[in-house]
Amino acid sequence: MARTAPADIWDLFDFGSISKESDLTSFLAKVLDHSVDWFQAFRGTIFLSEPDDPIHFRLAAVRGKADIPPGTVIALGKGIAGAAIELGMAIVVDDPGRNPLLSERMADRPRENRSEIRSSMVIPLQAAGIGVVGVLNLARSDDQPSFNQEDLARANQLANNLGLAVGNARLFSQLRNAIRDAETSKEILNTVVEHLGVQIVLLEKGRVIQANPSAVEMFGPAVGELSDYLASAPAALRKAILEASQKPHESHRVQVADDQSDRAWSILWSKNAIGSNLLAIEEVTAFHKATKQANRHKRLAEIGQMSAAIAHEIRNPLTGIRSAAQMITAAPEQSGEFAKIIEHEVMKLNTLCEEFLDFSRPFQLRVRYCSLLEVAHNVVTQEQASFDMAGVQLRVGADGEDLRLPLDSHRMEQVIRNLLRNAREATVAGKRVTIYVKPDGFSVMDEGSGMTMDAQDKLFTPFFTTKPNGTGLGLSNVRKIVEAHSGAIRVSSQLGKGTRVDVSLPFKSEEEFENWLLENAA
Numbered sequence: 001m002a003r004t005a006p007a008d009i010w011d012l013f014d015f016g017s018i019s020k021e022s023d024l025t026s027f028l029a030k031v032l033d034h035s036v037d038w039f040q041a042f043r044g045t046i047f048l049s050e051p052d053d054p055i056h057f058r059l060a061a062v063r064g065k066a067d068i069p070p071g072t073v074i075a076l077g078k079g080i081a082g083a084a085i086e087l088g089m090a091i092v093v094d095d096p097g098r099n100p101l102l103s104e105r106m107a108d109r110p111r112e113n114r115s116e117i118r119s120s121m122v123i124p125l126q127a128a129g130i131g132v133v134g135v136l137n138l139a140r141s142d143d144q145p146s147f148n149q150e151d152l153a154r155a156n157q158l159a160n161n162l163g164l165a166v167g168n169a170r171l172f173s174q175l176r177n178a179i180r181d182a183e184t185s186k187e188i189l190n191t192v193v194e195h196l197g198v199q200i201v202l203l204e205k206g207r208v209i210q211a212n213p214s215a216v217e218m219f220g221p222a223v224g225e226l227s228d229y230l231a232s233a234p235a236a237l238r239k240a241i242l243e244a245s246q247k248p249h250e251s252h253r254v255q256v257a258d259d260q261s262d263r264a265w266s267i268l269w270s271k272n273a274i275g276s277n278l279l280a281i282e283e284v285t286a287f288h289k290a291t292k293q294a295n296r297h298k299r300l301a302e303i304g305q306m307s308a309a310i311a312h313e314i315r316n317p318l319t320g321i322r323s324a325a326q327m328i329t330a331a332p333e334q335s336g337e338f339a340k341i342i343e344h345e346v347m348k349l350n351t352l353c354e355e356f357l358d359f360s361r362p363f364q365l366r367v368r369y370c371s372l373l374e375v376a377h378n379v380v381t382q383e384q385a386s387f388d389m390a391g392v393q394l395r396v397g398a399d400g401e402d403l404r405l406p407l408d409s410h411r412m413e414q415v416i417r418n419l420l421r422n423a424r425e426a427t428v429a430g431k432r433v434t435i436y437v438k439p440d441g442f443s444v445m446d447e448g449s450g451m452t453m454d455a456q457d458k459l460f461t462p463f464f465t466t467k468p469n470g471t472g473l474g475l476s477n478v479r480k481i482v483e484a485h486s487g488a489i490r491v492s493s494q495l496g497k498g499t500r501v502d503v504s505l506p507f508k509s510e511e512e513f514e515n516w517l518l519e520n521a522a
Helices: 007-013 015-020 024-038 079-087 149-178 182-195 213-219 235-246 285-330 332-360 372-390 409-425 453-458 474-484 510-521
Strands: 043-050 053-063 073-075 091-093 117-127 131-141 199-204 207-211 251-258 263-270 277-283 368-371 393-398 404-407 432-438 441-446 488-494 498-504
Touching: 024 043, 024 053, 024 131, 024 149, 043 073, 043 149, 053 131, 073 079, 079 091, 079 117, 079 131, 091 149, 117 149, 131 149, 149 285, 199 213, 207 213, 235 251, 235 263, 235 277, 263 285, 285 332, 368 372, 372 393, 372 404, 372 409, 372 432, 372 441, 404 409, 409 432, 409 441, 409 474, 409 498, 453 488, 474 488
Parallel strands: 393 432
Antiparallel strands: 043 053, 043 131, 053 073, 091 117, 117 131, 199 207, 199 277, 251 263, 263 277, 368 404, 432 441, 441 498, 488 498
């Protein structure tokens, strides 16, 4: 169930976006939406610490049905959430009475009604230099698997990042509320800059005019041109910041890793935050290393699963070949019949080898600007006959402007064809499959049998398949192609209701595409 660190966590550190949010509630809703999606929870809540009161935390955001009265307050050390805050670490709760960290604290408290909850996870949000600013509660329902140790490790990995994002957003919110008073605006701004848990540098026309204590400690006093100010910075960090300062976008973020020092940073640049250019730098070395380690463990696990699957897939045809060869020896007069069996099994092995080689070898995209809608129509035309034969309706829809995207059209046809065939095979006659093209991607939706949560989790794992004659490499290759386009693929499904696959392809402009080519070439 657990995944590596989500790429969209950096959305929460976009200072240009934060400064435009209508209020803190909107930002917390965004944090909660991300968190519920990351951990596949069915509901969640966020409690924030009271102003100047680190002991009490008030309900600030809710997603999903939660029978919690507005204004509910939890206290440090009281109840499950209070215990997590006091302990300073995430806790998975299936039965509080059986948790050694919670049993004594819950002894005198009535057992809450958890009839619709299978498992909960409580995550204290800690911000560097501030402490615990809030607590995130996530819950899974009875039809979902319980949170496990991988989920817990990932929650602890993300807690500091989420806490820092929430702490920064709250400071910006306080600034927005007070900035109306022109006489105090500079004082408020200074307070924000000094207390943000990252290096903050303010610039005007390329010159550094202000820096918070963390930035002064790292680069020196706030004076001079940006290029001179960064003279003492690690080379990789300095280069990334200067490149970010030249980009035309109003607000953007960059992640950079320095292999020589084995350090990593997240850089956030905003051209419109609080009237000045704003540079925010957060060192994310521990997060970067943990992510690399998690990815390494994931790859090793996948290699182990793949090796076992390959051995199994090869053994079956070899058994058939051996049996046929033995029968030819025992009954030579039937050699023609058994030779057909051998040929059939050899073809199965050849198909397996070809699919595995296609999956394992790197490939170069042959990209050109083309219409995604046109690519989809080409595949639909080719697949229409098979849908008619199966009695399944196939429809094409489109939304918005038909933008030309940088695509390898052959590879993208392969993606769409595989997804349409899977949808057709999961759908009975009389039902419908729809491909819906959008400016930034497409969706394939079917009215088929749907999948369990376990099947959804394993869907893109090499050699995992629910088909009796499938190899389990088709969807692995689909994900490989989508990610090679720097896109993302997401699956949602309900048993008995159908499945939806969303493919997002983020490139919209020629400039963005050229930048991506340069970054990947480097």
